[in-house]
Amino acid sequence: MSDTxxxxxxxxxxxxxxxxxxxxxxxxxxxxxxxxxxxxxxxAQLARDGAxxxxxxxxxxxxxxxxxxxxxxxxxxxxxxxxxxxxxxxxVLIATATVALQEQLVHKDLxxxxxxxxxxxxxxxxxxxxxxxxxLKLERLAGDAPTDDEDLFPEDPLSAAxxxxxxxxxxxxxxxxxxxxxxxxxxxxDQLATPPDPQLWAPVAAVAHTCAGRHCPLFSTCTYFExxxxxxxxxxxxxxxxxxxxxxxxxxxxxxxxxxxxxDEAHHLPKTALSQFxxxxxxxxLAWLAQLxxxxxRVGTQVxxxxxxxxxxxxxxxxxxxxxxxxxxxDLYGAPLRAAIARxxxxxxxxxxxxxxxxxxxxxxxxxxxxxxxxxxxLQGLRAIADALREHMREEPHEAxxxxxxxxxxxxxxxxxxxxxxxxxxxxxxxxxxxxxxxxWFTLASTGDAVVVRAHASPVLPGAALAAHLWQRVRAxxxxxxxxxxxxxxxxxxxEAGLHGDAAxxxxxxxSPFDYAAQGTLVAASTQAAPREMAAFTRQxxxxxxxxxxxxxxxxxxxxxxxxxxxxxxxLLPGSLRAAVLVQGRLPRLKLLAQHRxxxxxxxxxxxxxxxxxxxxxxxxxxxxxxxxxTKLPFAPPDEPVDEARAEWLRASGGDPFMNLxxxxxxxxxxxxxxxxxxxxxxxxxxxxxxxxxxxxxxxRRLLRGLPAFTLQERAPLxxxxx
Numbered sequence: 001m002s003d004t005x006x007x008x009x010x011x012x013x014x015x016x017x018x019x020x021x022x023x024x025x026x027x028x029x030x031x032x033x034x035x036x037x038x039x040x041x042x043x044a045q046l047a048r049d050g051a052x053x054x055x056x057x058x059x060x061x062x063x064x065x066x067x068x069x070x071x072x073x074x075x076x077x078x079x080x081x082x083x084x085x086x087x088x089x090x091x092v093l094i095a096t097a098t099v100a101l102q103e104q105l106v107h108k109d110l111x112x113x114x115x116x117x118x119x120x121x122x123x124x125x126x127x128x129x130x131x132x133x134x135x136l137k138l139e140r141l142a143g144d145a146p147t148d149d150e151d152l153f154p155e156d157p158l159s160a161a162x163x164x165x166x167x168x169x170x171x172x173x174x175x176x177x178x179x180x181x182x183x184x185x186x187x188x189x190d191q192l193a194t195p196p197d198p199q200l201w202a203p204v205a206a207v208a209h210t211c212a213g214r215h216c217p218l219f220s221t222c223t224y225f226e227x228x229x230x231x232x233x234x235x236x237x238x239x240x241x242x243x244x245x246x247x248x249x250x251x252x253x254x255x256x257x258x259x260x261x262x263x264d265e266a267h268h269l270p271k272t273a274l275s276q277f278x279x280x281x282x283x284x285x286l287a288w289l290a291q292l293x294x295x296x297x298r299v300g301t302q303v304x305x306x307x308x309x310x311x312x313x314x315x316x317x318x319x320x321x322x323x324x325x326x327x328x329x330x331d332l333y334g335a336p337l338r339a340a341i342a343r344x345x346x347x348x349x350x351x352x353x354x355x356x357x358x359x360x361x362x363x364x365x366x367x368x369x370x371x372x373x374x375x376x377x378x379l380q381g382l383r384a385i386a387d388a389l390r391e392h393m394r395e396e397p398h399e400a401x402x403x404x405x406x407x408x409x410x411x412x413x414x415x416x417x418x419x420x421x422x423x424x425x426x427x428x429x430x431x432x433x434x435x436x437x438x439x440x441w442f443t444l445a446s447t448g449d450a451v452v453v454r455a456h457a458s459p460v461l462p463g464a465a466l467a468a469h470l471w472q473r474v475r476a477x478x479x480x481x482x483x484x485x486x487x488x489x490x491x492x493x494x495x496e497a498g499l500h501g502d503a504a505x506x507x508x509x510x511x512s513p514f515d516y517a518a519q520g521t522l523v524a525a526s527t528q529a530a531p532r533e534m535a536a537f538t539r540q541x542x543x544x545x546x547x548x549x550x551x552x553x554x555x556x557x558x559x560x561x562x563x564x565x566x567x568x569x570x571x572l573l574p575g576s577l578r579a580a581v582l583v584q585g586r587l588p589r590l591k592l593l594a595q596h597r598x599x600x601x602x603x604x605x606x607x608x609x610x611x612x613x614x615x616x617x618x619x620x621x622x623x624x625x626x627x628x629x630x631t632k633l634p635f636a637p638p639d640e641p642v643d644e645a646r647a648e649w650l651r652a653s654g655g656d657p658f659m660n661l662x663x664x665x666x667x668x669x670x671x672x673x674x675x676x677x678x679x680x681x682x683x684x685x686x687x688x689x690x691x692x693x694x695x696x697x698x699x700x701r702r703l704l705r706g707l708p709a710f711t712l713q714e715r716a717p718l719x720x721x722x723x
Contacts, residue, residue, distance in 0.1 A: 003039075003042040003043050004042070006038075006042035006084055006087060006088075007035075007038040007039045007041075007042035007043075007080075007084075008038075009083065009087065010034075010037075010038035010041070010042065010079070010080040010083040010084050010087075011031075011034060011035055011038045011080065013079055013080070013083040013117065014031070014034040014038070014075075014076070014079040014080055014083075015031075017075070017079050017113065017116045017117065018030075018031075018075070020116055021112075021116060025513075025681075027070075027071065027072060027513050028513075029067065029068070029071045029510040029511055029512070029513055030067075030071050030072040030073075030075065030076045030510075030513075031076075032508070032510055033065055033067050033071060033073065033076040033077070033480075033508070033510050034075075034076040034077070034079065034080050036063050036065060036478075036506070036508045037063065037065070037076060037077045037080045037081060037478050038080035038083075038084065039063075040061045040062070040063040040476065040477075040478055040506070041061070041080065041081055041084045041085075041260050041476050041478070042084060043059060043061040044059055044060060044061035044260075044475050044476030045058040045059040045060075045475060046058075046088070046090060046257065046258050046259070046475050046476065047255065047257040047258045047475065048088075048089070048090060048258050058475060059475075059504075060474070060475050060476070060504035061475075061476055061477075061504055061506075062471075062474070062476075062477045062478075062479070062499065062502065062504050062505045062506070063477070063478045063479070063505075063506050063507075063508065064266070064479045064480075064484060064490060064493070064494065064497075064499065064505060064506070064507045064508070065478060065479070065480045065484075065507070065508045065509075065510065066480070066481060066482065066483065066484040066485050066490070066507075066508070066509045066510065067480055067481075067482060067510040068482055068510060068511050068512025068513075068514070068708070069482050069512050069514065069675050069678065069679065070512050070513050070514050070678075070679070070680065070681065071482075071510055071512060071513065073264065073480050073482075074104070074105060074109045074264070075109070075113075077094075077262050077264070077478055077480060078092075078094070078105075078109060078110070078113055078236075078262075079113065079117070081094075081260050081262055081478070082113065082117065082121055082235070082236060083117070084260065085235060085236075085259075085260050086119050086121060086235065090254075090258060090259055090260065091234070091235050091236065091237065091254045091259045091260070092235065092236045092237070092259065092260045092262065093237050093239065093244075093253055093254050093256075093259050093260070093261050093262070094236065094237070094238045094239070094262045094264060095238075095239050095240060095241050095243070095244040095261070095262070095263050095264070096238065096239075096240055096241070096264045096265050097240065097241050097264075097265035097268035097269075097272070098240075098265060098617055099240075100617060101264060101265060102125060102238050102240065105238050106123065106124075106125045106238050110123045110236060110238075121235040121236060122233060122234045122235050122236070123234055123235065123236035123237070123238065124227075124230045124231050124233075124234035124236075124237055124238070125237075125238050125239075126231055126237050126238065126239040126243060126252065126253060127188075127190070127227070127239075127243070128242070128243050128246070129205075129206045129207060129208060129211075129224045129252075130205040130206065130207050131188060131189045131190060131205075132187055132188060132189065132205070132206045132223045132224040132227065133176065133180065133187045133188075133189070133204050133205070133206060133223055134204055134205065134206040134207075134210065134211065134222075134224075134408075135180070135187070135218045135221065135222060135223070136216060136217070136218050136401075136404055136405070136408070137203060137204045137205075137210070137408065138173060138176055138177050138180070138204045139177065139218075140405065141169075141170070141173040141203060141204060142170070142173040142174045142176070142177035143170065143173075143174065169200065172196070172200055173204065176204070186223065187223030187224075188223065188227075189201060189205075206222070206223070206224040207415075209411035209412065209414040209415055210407065210408035210411040210412050211224075211407075211408075211411075212389070212390065212393060212400075212403070212404040212407045212408075213225075213390075215390055215393035215394060215400055215403075215404065215407075216400065216404045217400040217401045217404060228252065231252070231253075237253060237254065239253060241263070241265075241268060241269055241272040242272060242275075242276060244263075244470075245272060245273060245276040245277075245469070245470065246276060248469055248470065248473065255473075256470070256473040256474045256475075257473055257474065257475045258475070259476075260476050260477075260478075261474055261476060261477040261478070262477070262478050262480070263477065263478070263479045263480070264480055264481070265481055266479035266480055266481045266484060266493075266497070267481045267483050267484055267493065267668055267672075269462075269466070269479070269497055270462035270463065270466070270493075270496035270497055271462070273459075273462040273465050273466050273469075273470075274458060274459060274460075274462050274465070274642060277458070277459050277465045277469070278456070278457065278458035278459070278642075279419060279422040279423040279426055279456075279457055279458070280419065280423055280454055280455065280456040280457070281416075281419045281420045281423040281424070281454065281455050282416075282452070282453075282454050283322045283323075283325055283326040283329070283453045283454065283455060284326060284450070284451065284452045284453050284454075285452065286319050286322060286323075288413050288416055289315045289318060289319050290315070290319075291413060292311070292315055292378075292382075292410070292413045292417070293311050293312045293315040293316075295406075295409050295410050295413075296311040296312070296381065296382070296385055296410060297311065297312060298406070298409075299385050299388070299389065299406050299410060300385070302403075302406070303388045303389060303391075303392045303403070304388060304392075305384050305385055305388040306384060306387070306388065309377060309378070309380050309381030309384060310381075311378065311381040311382075311385075314374055314377045314378040314381055315378055317370075317374045317377075318371065318374035318375055318377075318378055318420075321367065321370040321371045321373075321374050322371055322420070324367045324370070325364065325367040325368055325370075325371055325455075326453045328361075328363055328364050328367050329364065329442050329444070329453050329455070330444065330451060330453060332361060332364065333351070333353035333442055333444065334351070334444055334451070336351040336353075337349055337350070337351040337444045337445075337446065337451065340446075341446055346448070348445070348446060348447070348448070349445070349446045350443065350444065350445035350446070351443070351444050351445075352441060352442070352443050352444075352641070353441060353442050353443075353444075354439065354440070354441040354641045354644055354645065355440040355441060355442075356648065357437060357648065357652075358431070358437030358438055358439065358440050358645065359437075360427065360428075360440065365428065368424045368427050368428055369424075369428060371420065371424045372421065372424040372425055372428060375417060375420045375421040375424060376421060378417055379417055379418065379421055382410065382414055382417065385410055386407065386410070386411070389403055389406060389407045389410075390407075393407075423455055423456070423457055424455075426438050426440075426457035426458075427440055427455060427457045429457075435461075435464065436459075436460045436461050436464070436645075436646065436649040437460070437645070437649065438457050438458060438459055438460065438645075439456075439457065439458045439459075439460050439641050439642045439644070439645035439646070440455075440456070440457050440645075441455075441456050441641040442454065442455055442456070443456065456641065458641070458642050460642055460645045460646040460649060461646070462496055462497070462498070463494075463495050463496050463497055463498035463499070463500065464498065465498070466497055466498035467498035467499075468498075470498070471498055471499065471502070479497065479499075482512075482671075482672075482675060483668045483671040483672050483675070484668075485509060485667075485668075485706060486663075486664030486665065486667040486668050486706060487663065487664055487667045487702040487703065487705060487706045488702075488705050488706050490507045490509075491664075492664035492665070492667075492668070493668070494507075512678075512708065513681060514678050514680075514681060514683075514708070515681075516678060516708040516709045516710050517709050517710065517711050518711075519678050519681075519683060519684050519685070520677055520678050520683075520684065520685050520686065520687060520708070520710040520711070521685075521686045521687070521710055521711045521712075521713055522674075522686075522687045522689070522707070522710035522711070522712050522713070523686060523687065523688040523689070523713045523714075523715055524689055524692075524694050524695045524712065524713070524714050524715065525544055525548075525688055525689065525690050525715040525717075526690075526692035526695075526696075526714075526715065526716060526717040527540040527541055527544065527690060527692060527717050527718075528540060528717045530692070530693075531632055531633075531691055531693065537632075538565050538568060540717065540718070541565075541631055541632070541690045542565075542568060542569045542572055543718060544690055544717070544718050545558065545569060545629060545631065545690065546569075546572065546573070546574065546577070547718065548627075548629065548688055549577055549607060549629075550576070550577065552580075552605055552607060552626075552627050553605060553626070554600055554603075554605065554606075554623040554624075554626050555596065555599075555600040555605075555606050555607075555608075555620060555623050555624040555625050555626060555627075556605075556606075556607045556608070556625065556626065556627040556628070556629065557607075557608045557610065557614070557618070557620060557625050557627075557628050557629070557676055558607060558608065558609050558610070558629040558631065559610055559611070559612075559614065559615050559628070559629065559630050559631065559634075559673055559676075560609065560610070560611055560631050560632075561611075561612075561631065561632045561633075561634055561635075562611075562632075563611060565631060565632070566583070566584075566609055566611065569609065569631075570583055570609065577607070580599075580604070580605045580606060580607050581607045581608075581609055582595060582596055582606065582607070582608050582609070583609045584608070584609060584610040584611055584613070584614055592608070593618075596608055596620075596624065597624060600623050600624050612634070615634070615669075615672060615673045615676065616672045616673075618676050619679060620676065620679065621679035621680050621683055622679075622680070622682065622683055625676055625677060625679075625685060626684065626685050626686070627685065627686055627688070628673075628674070628676055628677040628685060628686070628687045628688070629687075629688045629690075630670075630673055630674075630687065630688070630689040630690070630691070631690055631691075632690065632691050633666060633670060633689070633691040633693060633694065633700070633703065634666060634669045634670055634673060635662060635666050636662070636665065636666070636669070637662065638657060638661070638662065646661065647661065658699075659699065663699045663702060663703070666703060667702065667703050667706040668706075670703055670706070670707065671706055671707060671708075674687055674707050674708065675708075678708070687710065692717075695714060
């Protein structure tokens with residue numbers, strides 16, 4: 001079948017599903033998106049298709065599609081993707097950023113499509129293995145397995161505030177084991193009625209380093225591997241961005257060169273990439289190294305280890321190298337911490353120091369090179385031990401239970417060693433000509449009688465990391481979101497996502513079906529003080545906000561850029577409004593939203609005060625959000641180490657960090673904020689922004705051009721209130 005025929009067939013299937021779905025409105029933007037998705041996936045050549053006949057590189061096809069709120073993105077990408085995948089005998093991988101969208105796809109959208117499409121297909125939700133319980137670990141901690149004097153699964157102790165008695169912890173594990181055995185629980189952490197404390201869950205999580213896989217005596221009933229078998233059989237898999245990036249090169253998800261990849265909520269992908277490829281290590285708390293050596297020696301007395309490394313000697317050398325590096329870091333960067341301790345003896349203090357231009361002093365470079373070398377030696381020794389244990393389990397299956405516990409015992413500490421190796425490697429990395437250096441920084445914190453030193457390193461350009469790790473493997477992809485343009489074009493997102501200049505990429509902007517000019521009003525309300533005059537601006541903004549809140553008749557959302565501004569606004573609420581305001585953090589999010597909906601349904605005024613996390617993913621249609629108030633433009637100044645390093649590199653390269661980085665990022669963020677107002681064709685809302693920079697600066701007008709075409713009203717500032 002030709003590319004054109006394949007795309008045509010997929011689009012015909014989309015049209016048929018829309019026509020057969022009760023209540024479904026035909027939307028030109030949705031069909032335009034479906035057409036682009038079909039054309040993109042039909043054009044791509046997957047690994048299963050073999051090499052091109054003419055010997056050229058395989059055809060890659062990637063579409064970046066901004067589809068405004070209300071377009072119906074899920075249907076527009078799912079139907080063509082599934083139709084083409086079924087026809088070609090391949091699979092669809094959908095990666096989202098939020099749990100809410102994953103649940104919508106798995107519990108609503110995909111079941112409806114499976115019922116509507118003529119050819120059946122299966123689908124499954126993919127989660128990281130740490131979301132599932134390890135039955136062998138749980139068996140031991142619940143007291144159902146023989147133990148010895150050594151704790152096979154040690155974890156750092158719970159913090160003082162979270163410390164529970166040994167009896168309570170044992171009761172927790174016993175309850176989990178009982179519920180698992182009786183079928184009241186399926187082994188999925190997310191299915192527990194109450195989310196467990198992370199420090200209680202960690203010792204029983206089915207993480208890779210402690211898993212003997214098919215050699216484990218409980219492999220045939222393992223919850224994680226049962227779910228993995230479901231994934232192997234599924235034709236559509238839903239995952240999240242973190243899992244997509246963390247499993248590159250692994251076998252959990254379909255091979256990226258052999259499936260159709262959809263990345264929804266794609267504006268989150270660059271930030272996720274920075275988080276995924278960053279690393280850190282602790283140079284101070286090193287008792288675990290002695291534990292690791294002890295456990296390795298214990299294994300060595302029970303199984304024959306080939307290519308044996310002297311683990312005890314390697315761990316000692318690594319400890320010495322880490323201590324040398326720690327002393328150097330304290331000498332080089334510890335003065336501010338020492339001064340803070342001198343000012344307030346006995347109190348906790350901390351300091352963060354970023355390395356300018358990513359250039360480490362030579363003595364520290366030498367010390368970290370020793371860390372890297374000895375961490376590599378120790379990793380080699382651990383791999384040899386793991387190989388020996390697996391081989392012994394294979395040859396002596398009756399010993400599998402005991403040896404699996406030994407495997408977990410050694411593997412529990414492996415992530416710390418891998419973190420040391422990865423962090424020291426990135427700290428020592430020198431950038432290629434013209435590339436940005438990694439961000440490198442150290443944190444030093446006093447803990448009363450000691451100083452804890454941590455080293456951190458991260459790429460500063462998410463696009464470079466994604467290009468190196470993700471896009472070189474992908475043959476067919478669609479990236480979509482309601483906000484992918486910044487100030488009216490895709491350039492910023494394409495750079496952030498590692499797709500700028502990629503010949504395989506096409507872009508499409510699909511307008512929302514909403515009539516924003518008729519359905520909404522954007523009020524540009526000024527204050528006399530500029531936002532940089534923080535105290536005066538906050539006072540004037542709150543006065544104007546309180547005046548506007550008095551006119552609210554149903555549901556409203558107020559978005560703040562700082563917790564302190566929100567606190568001041570709450571303190572100044574008059575009695576007539578205080579009972580109507582729900583403040584983020586005072587109630588769990590779901591309870592707060594339920595209370596808001598209940599109030600509005602009863603005809604009461606209900607106003608939510610929220611921060612950034614309430615500015616995205618909130619679906620408050622109709623009367624639930626007839627008024628949206630933006631207290632200040634959501635600029636995020638580059639004050640984190642990665643942002644600082646990137647701004648430094650941009651300035652050195654002749655760029656302007658504010659215009660090249662901050663403004664486009666703010667444009668995408670502001671579009672998300674404004675997107676809370678109109679959620680359906682029947683909504684009507686007003687948006688009020690109190691930041692006069694929106695109309696009175698050139699970059700503000702750029703931000704305005706990137707927003708929906710609301711009817712714009714300008715409002716003069718109120719008279720300055722008395723102090």
